[in-house]
Amino acid sequence: MSHNHSNLDAPTQPEAAELTESHGNAGRKYVFTLVALLILTGITVLVAQFDLGEANVAAAVLIATIKASIVALIFMHLLHDKPMNAVILCTAFTMLGLLFLFSFMDSSTRITPMPMNGMAPAGTDFNRSPTQTEPYLKVPPKEKQAPIATPR
Amino acid sequence: MSSITTPVEGQDPEAVAHAHHDPNLRHHFATAEQQFDTVKIGIWLFLATEILMFGGLFAGFAYMQNRFPEAFFLGHKHLQQGLGTLNTVVLLISSFTMVMAVHKAATNKRKQLIVYLCITIFCAFVFLGVKYIEYSTHYYECMLPGKYYCNPEDPTGHQFIFFSFYFMMTGLHGIHILLGIVALSWLLRRAIRGDFSSSYYNPVDAVGLYWHLVDIIWIYLFPLLYLIR
Numbered sequence: 001m002s003h004n005h006s007n008l009d010a011p012t013q014p015e016a017a018e019l020t021e022s023h024g025n026a027g028r029k030y031v032f033t034l035v036a037l038l039i040l041t042g043i044t045v046l047v048a049q050f051d052l053g054e055a056n057v058a059a060a061v062l063i064a065t066i067k068a069s070i071v072a073l074i075f076m077h078l079l080h081d082k083p084m085n086a087v088i089l090c091t092a093f094t095m096l097g098l099l100f101l102f103s104f105m106d107s108s109t110r111i112t113p114m115p116m117n118g119m120a121p122a123g124t125d126f127n128r129s130p131t132q133t134e135p136y137l138k139v140p141p142k143e144k145q146a147p148i149a150t151p152r
Numbered sequence: 153m154s155s156i157t158t159p160v161e162g163q164d165p166e167a168v169a170h171a172h173h174d175p176n177l178r179h180h181f182a183t184a185e186q187q188f189d190t191v192k193i194g195i196w197l198f199l200a201t202e203i204l205m206f207g208g209l210f211a212g213f214a215y216m217q218n219r220f221p222e223a224f225f226l227g228h229k230h231l232q233q234g235l236g237t238l239n240t241v242v243l244l245i246s247s248f249t250m251v252m253a254v255h256k257a258a259t260n261k262r263k264q265l266i267v268y269l270c271i272t273i274f275c276a277f278v279f280l281g282v283k284y285i286e287y288s289t290h291y292y293e294c295m296l297p298g299k300y301y302c303n304p305e306d307p308t309g310h311q312f313i314f315f316s317f318y319f320m321m322t323g324l325h326g327i328h329i330l331l332g333i334v335a336l337s338w339l340l341r342r343a344i345r346g347d348f349s350s351s352y353y354n355p356v357d358a359v360g361l362y363w364h365l366v367d368i369i370w371i372y373l374f375p376l377l378y379l380i381r
Contacts, residue, residue: 026255034248041240045233048379060375068368075251075364082189085196092200096207103211107218 033074040067176352188354195358199365206324206369213317213376220310227314228380230295232286236378239282240370246275247367253339254360257353262346265356269340272363276333283326290315318377325373328366335359 044063048056073079078086174184181187217224253268294302297319301312339359342348348356 027252030248030251030255034244037244037247038241041237041244044375044379045237048375048381051381056379056381057376060379061372064372064375067371071247071364071368071371075247075367076361082192084189085192088193088196088200089203092203092207095204096211099204099207099211100214103215107215 029074033070037067037070040070174351176354184351188357191354191358192361195361199361202328202365202369206321209317209321209324210372210376213321216313216317217380220308220313223308223310224314225381226306226308227295227311227318228378230290230293231318231378232289233378235282235286236374239279240374242275242278242282243367243370246272246279247364249275250360250363254353254356257343257348257356258350260350262343262348265348266340266343269336269343273333273336273340276329276336279329280326280333283322290319321373321377325366325369328369332359332363332366335362 040063044060047059047063050056052059072089078089177184177187181190249268249271253265253272256262256265256268290296294300295311295315296302297316298312301315303311306312336359339356342355
């Protein structure tokens with residue numbers, strides 16, 4: 001991989017220089033990449049035929065991430081590119097991670113989810129007046145507990 | 153215009169302005185390398201916004217899939233895995249031909265650049281054709297998004313949510329394929345005209361990056377929509 005060193009000398013078109021130098025190799029490299037991607041696609045389809053429970057989604061996302069990384073590193077030239085472009089890509093994925101993180105922190109800590117079928121939850125009081133301050137759901141009042149006797 | 157600014161009558165003023173340097177190098181760039189890198193950073197920033205746009209849909213999908221795993225499982229059974237796999241293979245091949253097109257542009261192989269661009273466009277049309285077959289199947293089975301869902305076979309009552317996500321995500325992706333075809337055709341026209349050389353192939357590179365991102369998005373869409381359990 002001699003073009004790694006030539007990149008440091010900053011020719012006018014770094015990628016062009018790289019591609020011209022390794023002309024014969026570049027085509028072969030891309031063919032190997034395509035074959036690897038096709039094999040990984042086959043593995044994804046194969047894995048999905050078995051019921052692994054929760055692991056199915058994890059495996060699918062993991063293999064997809066491997067494939068996406070191969071495409072980004074080789075087809076999108078990030079491996080030999082200026083690091084700035086990789087920084088931009090990583091920033092986008094970090095922000096996406098934040099979106100996922102906070103959505104799930106929210107959704108996993110909710111107690112009464114909104115019904116998705118347009119139906120009101122069971123026990124909803126439709127006849128309540130707008131000025132009423134009680135909650136929508138009729139919750140039977142808790143019985144008053146006798147104060148616990150403190151042992152002497 | 154006086155004869156001082158245009159030495160030869162009828163000469164293109166654009167050509168006169170660029171006579172002292174490579175016409176592809178814009179005046180606000182010092183070198184071709186600087187222009188190349190700037191175009192690349194611009195495209196990558198655009199791709200970042202694309203990732204975030206699709207990311208919102210993926211987050212919504214993940215949330216709803218968590219809420220209604222059964223409806224999503226039964227919904228995905230109505231998708232044809234074979235056609236989804238075929239489309240994945242077609243897109244991967246088109247990504248390969250695209251990177252070969254960039255490579256041929258960078259090494260002054262005009263004819264091969266044209267051939268690879270044509271194959272890429274062909275693959276894009278195959279992808280859309282397969283998508284059309286799938287969409288029409290869903291249409292006749294009345295598995296449509298949101299309130300238009302009217303398939304009587306729906307034991308969970310929530311399959312419309314799966315199909316809302318399915319149509320939204322694959323539809324937005326399909327629009328990107330369509331725009332990609334437009335961009336690739338533009339490249340093809342310029343390649344036939346002989347605009348590109350090893351010293352100037354920014355547009356091929358930029359469209360290539362876009363095309364690979366569209367491929368990456370499908371790489372995630374395919375297992376999540378077609379293969380979930």
